[in-house]
Amino acid sequence: MDHSLLPVTGLDALEARLRQDLDWLELPAKPWVPPRETDGRSVTDVAVIGGGMAGLAASAALRLIGIDRQRVLDRAEQGQEGPWVTFARMETLRSPKGLTGPALGLPALTFRAWFEAQFGAEPWTQLDKIPRTQWMDYLNWYRRVMAVPVENGVHVTLIRPREDGLIALEMEVGPPVLCRRLVLATGRDGLGGEFVPDMALGVDRRFWAHSRDTIDFAALRGKRVGVVGAGASAMDNAATALEAGAASLDLFVRRPALPRVNKFTGIGSQGVVHGFAGLPDEWKWRFVHHANAAQTPPPRDSTLRVARHPHARLHLSSPIRSLEQTGGALRVTTPHGSYELDFLIFATGFRVDLDRRPEFALIARHIRFWGDRFPTPPGEESEELSFSPDLDADFAFQEKVPGACPALRHIHAFNHPASLSAGKLAGDIPAISAGAQRLARGIARSLFVEDREAHFERLKAYDTPELQGDEWAPFTGGPA
Template sequence: MTADQGKVPEGLAALNRRVARELELLTLPAAPWVPQRDIAGEPLLDVAIIGAGMAGLAAAGALRNIGLRAVNFDRRPKGFEGPWATTARMETLRSPKTLTGPALGIPSLTFRAWFEAQFGAEDWERLDKIPRLMWMDYLRWFRDVLRLDVRNDHDIAAIHLGADYATLEIDAAGKRQRVRARHVVLATGRDGLGGPFVPAIADSLPRERWAHSSDANDYAALRGKRVAVVGAGASAMDSAGTALEAGAERVDLLIRRRDIPRINRGKGMGHPGSIAGYRYLPDDWKWRINSYIAREQVPPPRASVLRVSRYPNAFFRQGTALHSARMDGDEIVVETSAGTMRFDFIIFSTGFRVDWDNRPFLAEIAASARLWSDRGVPADADAGLGSLPDLGTAFEFQPKIPGACPGLERVHCFCYPAMMSHGTVSGDIPAISDGAVRLSQAVAARLFVEDVEAHFARGQEYSEPEIFGDEWEPILPEQAAVPV
């Protein structure tokens, strides 16, 4: 037993004081240093962040620490940002509990510190994986303890690009408002530049008879139903488990592969070296690494599979590819490589894709942004990777035609589609702090360079003395002979 075990937990109030003390010791946050500007009588924000989920909060914390004025805008109510308390259905997170997530290198901001403050070190040792809703509670605390400026129930209608700043049109409280910011960060999640990928066979079915795993689906309505779940990844297992727990008559997992992936190949490269070095790799290595991981795929967590397999009415149909689907009366008839099957409802757990049309507020960006396919797709590469944006060193979008879209470089893609350019530092728990710090330093650097004349003038005008002339007795040449 360690010295800390057995002690009464300190409580969140004490932890909050510890957070404040650690920030004070690090002299954080830095004082605002960007010259304030007003446009049409309204202050020009340094940074507007679209989204206040984990990535948005991490970005806001990092930008605040470096002295920038950042505001998050999220369309959801307070405390329900991101998927954790809305569309996610896993029982626990898939990441190891020891990962520090969005803590930005500050010990008291880690999930472990938050957990032990309430439940103690012994409970931490007994904890296997982090419960999903507990992670959401932690993010709520993270936002509050850092006093981040988050505006909930704000839906982005449009982003208009400009050479000096971007203008956001936002719907809130039944009104349209405009917010101007010198930089915009898209922290819009795994489907941040599009939406769910659904196979074409869904087009032949009524919309009320199928859902994507990311939809806000009413699983209670599946009680007594025959349900097909397409896929074998983590979300497929979560969807199947939730349907079974809701009382589905049976759940068939339709799995195209003859076996479920067993090894997470990407995990073997998940170390500080790859986090720091991936962005410097030549194109051919980026294509090679990501195409390999896409082909191998990531296995679902063992606990998620066991959540499904403990039900006798769950069936893992491997080697079953979908050919077509149609309605026959009130039944869904699915033709597969393993024969004809009949269901009442289908859940497609088939991932996400870049789909600019699904994000109308990104229309100006979509019209000009360069993609990885514009660099040329190698013959042996995963073609789907070509739809990802080709980002610069600050996660910024770049134009297909150099100089064709002034202001495009002021919008930064800090969500999962950045992975081809920067690696997985903007969408997953393991390296989210690394990505947030990288983003904040790059944005701060650009703001400084852009305002260098103002900063130089500030230096010239600075007049606070550090010595006063009374610290010594001056001897002028005319007052004394020079020693020989």
């Protein structure tokens, strides 16, 4: 019988199918990394900082390949990892529902399988896009069925390279974690933080927030609210403020028109997924610079979610020229005039800025960025791209000065800033499985090479006979 045609009813049945699929594929592979101890303490083979989608996929891919001595550390409480139920404010995901996401090539691990097992095939056909909070429910299930060992409420305060080649992760609470490899599955702001223009820094924080912040939208009821930005998060925050009862909403966009075309989605293919990393540097830069310059448009449904409110106003060609407090309000000045607001939300994205991350204090100055060695093509200048980390094929950092910090080759940036080096494999739903598998295979390769002496000793010591000596008696007679 074709196993793929068997009906699945309920999560228990789906999980049984997943176990059967893994068994047929002989997964997870048997553990093969030699254990290590130092100073009487066990050493973790791979530590992962971040228990969101990227961290779950990375950990699961490592386990499937036979690397199971790992720890996954996340500051958030269980069920709060990543943006999905914290600062993400869209109603549904932007990605098409049929993308397989972090399923790692396992049909029973897909969102669709999870959804249909509970609600049936017909509701799946009726579903337009995946509700945001339902995606978080799926990731919680994924964590359980793939036995991802997430430790919640854990805050890494310092990454300390050691002379013996290990990496010590110092904690806010508890003893350091010693690991051989470190994966930073830390999302869009994983190598820095949110970006706001300098003019905001001189204004009292009660008047403004970044879209990543926790915002009390109920407190904005009856208020005059502004949003800066033209992307998806700008629309999501604007809609949330309006739906909370904001008296007015002004959206300020510096461009003369909202971007309309999602360039990278338009050329999405397995060629891009697997081929981008092989491009010459000048072509990587050219592709990403062109897509960034065009900017990613907000989804149509997110834009309509705002536009349907008559007291929402779109201001094009309206960069913010100045901000000033005027008593209990803000005055926002653009080329077209000044506006009085009670609160302003900057949906202005993120930037790489290692100085904002104290955990990188010992390694930051050694990390090589594209701007350190790649001459910017004339007419394609980009501060964002210049400050992208220059990563190896397995997402590992590289040294600015060879030999100054060898431990960097054991720290892997599996997060959004990896995009220029590797393509969009380390943070977005479409190619997260391909990225996690590339990461896991790269780490497996480096660990095996590093442990070659131990593996060679195992090779020499292995003495289980295949033949018992009684299979075929030697010929003892002479010539015929």
